[in-house]
Amino acid sequence: MMDSQEKALKEGILEGTAVENAANNACAEPKEEAKAEVKPVEEANTVAEATEDAITKNEEADKSDKDLYKTKAEVLDRVKELAHGDGPLPKDEIDNLKTVFYKLHIAQKDAKYKEYIDAGGDPEHYQIIPDDDEEAFKAEMTIIKEKRAKIFAEQEAEKEGNYNKKFEIIEKIKSMVSSPEEANKSYNDFKQLQQEWKEIKAIPASKANELWRNYQLYVEQFYDLLKLNIEAREYDFKKNLEIKTHLCEAAEKLANDDDIISAFHQLQKLHQEYRETGPVSKDLREEVWNRFKAASTIINKRHQQHFEELRLKEEDNLVKKTALCEKIEAIAKEENKGASDWEKHTKEIIEIQTEWKTIGFAPQKMNIKIFDRFRATCDDFFGRKAEFFKTLKEKFSENASKKKELVEKAKALKDSVDWKNTSDELIKLQKEWKTIGMVPKKLGDQLWSEFLDACNHFFDARNSANAGLRNEEHENLEKKRNIIEELKGLAEQVGDNAQEAVQKLTEEYNSIGHVPFKEKDVIYKEYHDILDTLYNKLNIKVAKRKFNNFKNNLKNVAAKGIDALDNERGRLLRQYDSVKSEVQTYENNLGFLNSTSKKGNNLIEEMNRKVQKLKDEMELIKQKIKAIDAQNKEE
Template sequence: MEVNETNRPLTEDQTNVSETLVPTVEETTDNVKYEPKQTKEEVILRLKEINKNACEADKQEIDLLKQTFYKLHKAEQEANKKAFIESGGDAGSFTPSPDPMEAEMKSVLSEIKEKRNSMIAALEKEKEENLQKKMDILEKMKNLTDLSEDAGKNYNEFKALQQEWNEIKLIPANKINEIWKTYQLYTEKFYDMLKLNNEFREYDFKKNLELKTRICEAAEKLAEEPDVISAFHQLQKLHQEFREIGPVAKEMRENIWARFKAASTAVNKRHQQHFEDLKEQEQNNLDQKTVICEIAEAMEYDKFTTFTDWEDKTQEILALQAKWKTIGYAPQKMNLKIFERFRAACDEFFKRKAEFFKNVKENMSLNLEKKKELCEKAEALKDSTNWKETADILTKLQKEWKTIGPVQKKYSDAVWKRFIGACDYFFEQKAKATSSQRSEELENLSKKEAVLKQIEELEKTEVYDETVGDKIKSLISEWNSIGFVPFKDKDRLYKEFRTLVDKIFDKANLSAAEKKLNTYKSGLSKETNLYKEREKLVRIYERIKNEIKTYENNLGFLSSSSKKGNSLVNEISRKIEKLKNDLELTQKKIEAIDETMKE
């Protein structure tokens, strides 16, 4: 004999336990995970897969796929509009192009909806029919309970009705509790009326106890099941089996139910704790992903001015992306949003990087031309022997080179070697020339300092006669014959020399012309461009001669009897005399140059 113990009305404790075994809608849907779709094609492909078994489709997944499609669709339209505007179009006149994939997506959704509606309608019809069947069974059970004298005789018929009842599954949800209570009422009433012998009842109770004990053991093992979700669903099946097994002996009923309830509670607690832990982990994942987004969004693009800057930051972005992949899901309502936020930050970085390299590439050709111009300038100066001036120019060119941006790598080495090669060649030649020149200048410095000492001794002479004049002229001539000295000593030496010579000239009471001539001679040296200086003096000499001739001719036209004429004649005579003195001094200067050139 099989008696369904759970057909009896549930106690208050039993009702509470039963409710904890079924998760709420929020608990079951908030934690469903779907693989994110990146393209419209992927969305449509998944919808087509769902359409193959539309009756078992998850409406939440369908809604999410539809939402994802329109986000991608909107992003595509915005990109098309941006491209239209950038190509010169007016934003107000932009018309989105029809999307053939949208029509395909709607068609698949329509098919799914139609199938699901048909399924729901059929299911509702089936539930109503099942309800009527169960109502008919309840009516028959009621009739059997009224025949108390024939309860034993009607036992098999009652068992058949129970079997038929259990085979009928779905009925309208709002009728479940009511009809179930009625069923349990008639079942309990029928069994209470049974006047079976003790052996038969004990056998039936013992058999049911064994079955329920096995179910309890199975439920207790579920507490160790690694997959808590699977354990929870297995427990639901065990509850269904527990309900379908008949009663046990009255004294065992509470104990066996308490054991099964305790095992169920353990599984349910693990199930609930799993989702609480999952929510906590998802929130932690969201926090980590938010930090990654903030790092990616905080890039200071205006400070990235070199290839190295961008390369370093690219490695940072790639590291953030790698870290992102190691972090699990965020809460479902935020998972897609936080991903789109991070992707937007990454897209912005690589967009800015592409713009930088595009601008750099455009400037590289211009930079190459600028560097080629500097190469040409350096090459034009590399053979120059005007050491100081050329060195200054090349130094400026090198500074200018540093201000020019990079060129393409395939030209970089070649153009640099060309430029630095010209510069190095000049400075190598300069080093060779100035090293020997430096030695010569130091030797000349010693010679001139020796001459200065002789002039100092001569300046101390108390009595000046013709020998002093000859000596000073000789020392001046020797001074002029000495070549270059180091540039830093040049002015100091000449100042000392000029001061001493002037003192000697003053003490010797030499004429102004002689002083000028001696001064001029002291300034002559191999440093002077003697040919150019001689040509200038020759021109001066010829000019003075012409002026003298002109003044002498003018004297013949003046009347000596006129007072005014006498005054003018005297003035012209003085000018002629002065010019003759200048002519003589110029002639002596020319002779001094000739003597210097012979040395």
Template sequence: MIDSQENLLNQETQEVKPSEEVVVQNSSEENSKDTPQEQQPHPRIFNTKHEVLERIKEIAHDEEIPKKSETEYLKMVFYKLLGAERDAQQKEFIQAGGDPEKFQIRPDIEEEEFKVELSIIRERRQKIVLQQEEEKQKNLERKLAIIEQIKTMATTPEEANQNFQEFKALQQEWKEIKLIPADKVSELWRNYQLYVEQFYDLLNLNREAREYDFRKNLEKKTKLCETAELLTEFNDPVSAFHQLQELHQEYRETGPVEKELREPLWERFKAASTIINRRHMQHFEAIREAEKENLEKKTKLCEQAELIAQKENRKSADWEEHSKEIMALQAEWKNIGTVPRKFNTKIYERFRTTCDEFFKRKSEFYKNLKARFQENVDKKKAIIEQARALSDSTDWKTTAEKLIELQKEWRKIGMVPRKNADKLWEDFREACNKFFDARDANRADTKGEQNENLKRKKEIIEQLKALEQEKPDNAAETLNNLIEEFGKIGHVPFKSKERIYNDYHSIVDQLHKMLNIDASRKRIDDFKGNIKKMAERGVSALNTERSRLMHRFDQLKQDINTYENNLGFLNASSKKGNNLIEDMTRRIERLKSDLEEVKQKIRIIDAENK
């Protein structure tokens, strides 16, 4: 009888193996360990460190036992948020021109509070672990004593019948004892089951009580089978797995049933356990597969970032374009889930190192660019001072040549920051214009004559405007006559020359367009006629006009260079920026057209001089 019971117990013990897809864990191990498979992703989402800190405070000062899985989850979330903050601080520091090697991490008050709460939780957990170990040892001693008592009872049928009620009390006491050392579970259970079955087999004289106990045990184990079968359809495979462990513990603690029912009942319970354990394994296999896919995605982002980091950046626009691409990859990285733990640090360091090196080189580029800009600013300021020193000179020829040389030197200097470019150019042009205005004023015949000429030219402009409104049949002939008359009028005051010039050519261009005449070609033809008349006054008159045109040529060329340089700094990402670019582009085209017209006029004078 004893041998047969022990064989059946050994058979049941052998059947409960991981290789058979039935995983049964000791309840004492569940309370002392959190294995990776047992940890469930925490459903709560935290957006700030403060939220995580408040939750860790609740756990630290709650009466319930702190769960290691939730504590580890909160720790991971907190330092992920803290890391994101520090990455943003470092990026801002580097983009502001700071040296990446000099970046210092600022102390975080919330981190210090978080560490304090974690230490409280660790102390509580250590205290609980010690208490549990002491409790396990006491429970072991109590269960060993129960086994010895049952062993003593299972000697003769007479004693078994007499001690039946005491035996039932010992069984109940055994069930109430939970935690014991994990390494003693199997051996303790085998001994207990052995002597319990021996006791039942000796209850021949009290068959009614024995059958009643078998029947109650059958009902209880059947209910456990039904519960396990319901768990096979449970939505949460992890929760079902943990509930199964409790069912197995209860199944063990329930007494035996009739011999012929023991194996079929166990097979039914084991079949449900196999399904639950398989779903549990598949759940974590799916997680591992998702982590594997996330690793592949993050590896691809690393490769893309490395390719971008290797590209050549010759100018600011290149750096800005590639910076946007890197930041887009960083944003995509944040949306990808976790990777296998053993690769997490390695893949993150690979990506972060690539990004850090890129922004470090960008910072060095702008640092060097800033130095070159400052050098160019200093050079242009020195030229401005020289031009100002010459602006009051009355040595017209020598000073003009010097200023023209300064203008050439100015054009050779590289770019300066946009915030300085316009101011520097205005200061330089003001100094040059001061001299040339004085020279031109000195060359004018008389102020009264210039004012009279200004008045006559204004009258012709008004006639041209009236011509545009009235559109007479002889408009083309009238236009030519007015243009010829306008060309015969001498100089006007220098301060009014540009405005009159612009007003005149604006209305003439409109009339030419209205009359389908090429305005530029018409002005060139008119200029040829004027040059013939000017040549009659002598070579000096031609040279004076050529000098004026050369000054106009240099001024236009400088304006074009300035606009083109400024155009390189503009960003068209906004509507305002795009409109500014279009406006500046139109200005450049108009200036180039004027420049070409001036070049043709200079060629006409040179041909006349020959």
């Protein structure tokens, strides 16, 4: 999914750096006018275009969120308009359209892939469907490329023709210079040739310097030989001086322009006008040129410094990207023991990827290498993650089959009246259940509910069949209610001996036998609610209190029969398995969650609290089971 994105990134970096180098070469100071070493306008225009491209490329990365195009269809419509219209084909707009299109295209592909994965799809079987918009876009871009190539060829042919025209003008002026006696008579022809020279536009950059030097040489020779009357000559020099002084002032003002690139382009136009303006008197030529050259030097240095700062920024970006590579490589090396670890590390890597996108280009020679290093680590991590969850899915399926078998066995035993053997068999099934790993939450909850219902159905029926005398249970109920009332009285006013009184009443309460089955939950809740209130006031830990109460009651339970302790132990084992299964369910769910929002964070925190509470309850149950084992050993 990253090939197109990488390609767009590579193209942007390569073009941007190449153009920047061309722009830097344009920063050289022009030589003295007398030697005609100022860069010709054709070369300056080429450099200005290159510089403009460089700025466009470097700024595109920072304005992606400001694009006018929100869909691929909008981009495609604009590309078609350019491909089939008669208007200009600006390179910066075309490059931006390409970047925006593939940005939207990649986002669309990623969204489809994510939708497929979220729906439970297998990453290895995911297939990328060819995109008609992308094929249409490529076709239109081919048309644009061909049109631009044709325009470029026509422009080059035109430049070559312009060069021949200017060369002919130089030859004509050269012939005038060779006949000094005819200079005055040829003055009007000379001015006409100058005007024709100005009207001829761009020529090949490789020939510009040599052509300009020859032109300037013979123009100055003509002026030197020209035997105009003093008034006409001085008037011409004065007029040229006024123009060049104005150009010097305009160049000096550019030093205060905050837009360095715009100032550089304006300077090229001033240079063109300066070259096309005739000479001033010999005694002022050096002075005027030095003034214009000094103003140009300031702009050129600022322009050069601008690109040096860009290079320094690219170096800084390389340092930042190298640090991110090291950081993501360290995360990728960490061990992933379960789904929660994979999701935790996935979140960290996505955060680093987001930070990576905020960093601009690195230097050209390293930009592709550093990107390949970063992408290789990401691909390796997500490839291993996909393999892990594929294996996990297979394990879930295997665990689900095992639990379904246990459910069927429990359902087959739930109506049995062979209390002892069936109890042992169900307890055996419960032990086997807890050895089986996790399954998906929805199916796991369903299977556990069916298994638990079958077990509870049998044990409830067994408990009902083994119920004791009802009168004794009602008497026990009344006794327990009286103790609860006494505890309520203690809760209203806690005295110094309250703890001893509570301990005595709890021992008395625990010594009382069973109550009617229908009342046991109500009286149990009422008793423990008042105890919770008392223990909170007395700063007694609930866990210790429950365990002490349970331990104190063991002898009473053992006195009820040889199976009483075993029954209680079986009940605790079922309770332990139930709590453990609930813990596994929560932890499994946590492995599939990620905290992409504040609400998500709150949900994870709440689930973690529940898990810890359930684990504390499991520890208390284990202590109770150990106490029963100790009591059995004592018996």
